[in-house]
Amino acid sequence: MEQLRTVAIIGVGLIGGSIGLALRTRKLASEVVGVGRDAARLDQAVRLGTIDRGTTELSEGVAGASVVVICTPVDRVAEDVRRSTEAAPAGVLVTDAGSAKRQIVEAVERHPRSGAVFVGAHPVAGSERRGAAHARANLFDGRPCVLTPTPRTRADRLRRARDFWSALGCRVLEMGPAEHDEILAYTSHLPHALAAALAGTVPVEWLPLAAGAYRDGTRVAAADTSLWTAIFRENRGPLLKALDSLQDRLAGFKYALMTDDEESIRHWWEQARQRRDLFSSG
Amino acid sequence: MEQLRTVAIIGVGLIGGSIGLALRTRKLASEVVGVGRDAARLDQAVRLGTIDRGTTELSEGVAGASVVVICTPVDRVAEDVRRSTEAAPAGVLVTDAGSAKRQIVEAVERHPRSGAVFVGAHPVAGSERRGAAHARANLFDGRPCVLTPTPRTRADRLRRARDFWSALGCRVLEMGPAEHDEILAYTSHLPHALAAALAGTVPVEWLPLAAGAYRDGTRVAAADTSLWTAIFRENRGPLLKALDSLQDRLAGFKYALMTDDEESIRHWWEQARQRRDLFSSG
Numbered sequence: 001m002e003q004l005r006t007v008a009i010i011g012v013g014l015i016g017g018s019i020g021l022a023l024r025t026r027k028l029a030s031e032v033v034g035v036g037r038d039a040a041r042l043d044q045a046v047r048l049g050t051i052d053r054g055t056t057e058l059s060e061g062v063a064g065a066s067v068v069v070i071c072t073p074v075d076r077v078a079e080d081v082r083r084s085t086e087a088a089p090a091g092v093l094v095t096d097a098g099s100a101k102r103q104i105v106e107a108v109e110r111h112p113r114s115g116a117v118f119v120g121a122h123p124v125a126g127s128e129r130r131g132a133a134h135a136r137a138n139l140f141d142g143r144p145c146v147l148t149p150t151p152r153t154r155a156d157r158l159r160r161a162r163d164f165w166s167a168l169g170c171r172v173l174e175m176g177p178a179e180h181d182e183i184l185a186y187t188s189h190l191p192h193a194l195a196a197a198l199a200g201t202v203p204v205e206w207l208p209l210a211a212g213a214y215r216d217g218t219r220v221a222a223a224d225t226s227l228w229t230a231i232f233r234e235n236r237g238p239l240l241k242a243l244d245s246l247q248d249r250l251a252g253f254k255y256a257l258m259t260d261d262e263e264s265i266r267h268w269w270e271q272a273r274q275r276r277d278l279f280s281s282g
Numbered sequence: 283m284e285q286l287r288t289v290a291i292i293g294v295g296l297i298g299g300s301i302g303l304a305l306r307t308r309k310l311a312s313e314v315v316g317v318g319r320d321a322a323r324l325d326q327a328v329r330l331g332t333i334d335r336g337t338t339e340l341s342e343g344v345a346g347a348s349v350v351v352i353c354t355p356v357d358r359v360a361e362d363v364r365r366s367t368e369a370a371p372a373g374v375l376v377t378d379a380g381s382a383k384r385q386i387v388e389a390v391e392r393h394p395r396s397g398a399v400f401v402g403a404h405p406v407a408g409s410e411r412r413g414a415a416h417a418r419a420n421l422f423d424g425r426p427c428v429l430t431p432t433p434r435t436r437a438d439r440l441r442r443a444r445d446f447w448s449a450l451g452c453r454v455l456e457m458g459p460a461e462h463d464e465i466l467a468y469t470s471h472l473p474h475a476l477a478a479a480l481a482g483t484v485p486v487e488w489l490p491l492a493a494g495a496y497r498d499g500t501r502v503a504a505a506d507t508s509l510w511t512a513i514f515r516e517n518r519g520p521l522l523k524a525l526d527s528l529q530d531r532l533a534g535f536k537y538a539l540m541t542d543d544e545e546s547i548r549h550w551w552e553q554a555r556q557r558r559d560l561f562s563s564g
Contacts, residue, residue, distance in 0.1 A: 272478035
């Protein structure tokens with residue numbers, strides 16, 4: 001990839017910070033500007049080396065940018081795309097890192113100018129931790145990044161988005177925004193909802209007798225409330241469908257338990273075990 | 283604790299092997315005998331240093347034992363207690379490591395001789411891995427071990443069981459078998475069932491887009507099918523109750539999603555997050 005001029009990152013948290021670190025470590029951009037609402041956090045991000053400089057003024061931050069990456073919570077992405085498009089040079093590529101895509105892409109494309117410079121993206125990487133302090137330059141290494149172009153996406157912007165996310169270490173895939181949301185409802189949003197359901201179900205006074213299964217099964221329930229409230233709302237249709245599938249599967253297990261049907265319990269577990277093995281070996 | 287004479291371990295897998303390793307590393311017994319069905323695996327356990335010698339004859343293995351620890355799957359424990367009691371010296375302590383206790387304790391106490399030497403135990407430690415090859419001498423360090431005495435349990439055997447499990451590194455607790463099963467249904471059996479439900483629900487072709495939440499949420503679904511089929515069957519009453527609680531909690535979340543009720547989604551996640559934080563800091 002040709003070296004980028006200024007890259008502006010809107011929202012310098014775990015994802016935005018890791019993008020900044022990766023860009024700077026790999027010397028992919030001449031300058032990385034961080035845009036945020038909290039000047040102290042931006043100063044910290046500069047000290048941590050995740051960005052070259054920070055500003056609380058979005059229009060100033062994107063003014064000279066060849067690429068703008070929106071890393072704010074999903075319910076703010078579309079608005080930040082629109083504002084960035086207005087303030088950035090005409091040739092800009094705007095992309096994002098939101099975990100749900102259909103609503104964002106639809107909202108962005110309601111504004112023809114935004115739609116013309118935007119390519120929706122979702123790097124499938126992260127952590128239950130927050131903030132640039134947990135950023136890692138290798139967070140995206142070998143991880144999938146789903147681009148969600150539409151018929152309105154410009155071919156040159158799509159090519160530049162592919163180059164950009166590949167340069168960060170991602171394996172780039174492409175699919176429609178709705179397809180992305182259907183899949184991620186199962187592979188990410190459902191596991192998060194289940195972790196919270198489990199954490200909310202086990203009485204606190206019994207936690208001293210919880211072990212590895214509880215610990216791992218609830219780990220992501222430690223993630224940020226606002227972030228996940230926004231993701232669940234953005235993708236509630238597909239997530240409800242995934243929850244129904246999960247409940248069907250639990251119902252089968254409950255029936256086998258109620259009837260003490262050894263063969264069915266065994267088969268139910270074995271199917272799950274084999275699928276899990278495919279993930280481990282995949 | 284006074285040094286033990288011979289300790290016999292019935293079932294030299296992950297748990298039995300780790301008990302053997304801990305006994306031998308801490309020099310707690312003059313001899314550790316492993317009893318199993320597969321001579322080659324027993325030879326391997328001797329080579330790994332988890333036992334001093336192995337035998338496929340239970341009666342021979344327990345003949346000189348001052349303590350017998352039954353580490354076979356839960357559906358075989360009661361029968362192995364009975365057989366060990368018949369072949370071991372009259373002064374023997376028989377204890378076990380089963381993850382569900384009420385059915386085992388009831389079955390053992392149907393035989394007065396077995397009931398007189400037995401103290402049910404559940405060291406809350408483990409792994410989704412199987413076999414003595416994964417045994418660790420420190421598996422029990424600081425972990426809870428629940429003893430489940432009943433009015434029929436002899437005071438001297440209870441004292442010796444406390445000493446035995448404490449010497450292995452466990453924090454020893456006591457409660458009734460039914461109370462144990464009710465709690466473990468929530469803290470262990472429910473998380474295992476959910477991990478398998480999740481692994482069974484996510485379509486295999488979408489696994490390339492699964493990340494940390496799926497990985498951790500399904501980890502224990504890799505555990506052994508026969509082992510978990512037996513545990514689920516032994517504790518199906520309390521587990522069904524725990525599954526109902528979980529489903530109630532999921533139903534609340536689904537309703538909040540369907541009505542796009544931001545405050546309820548936020549509150550639902552926040553409650554879970556706070557409980558998970560109590561576990562992390564506990």
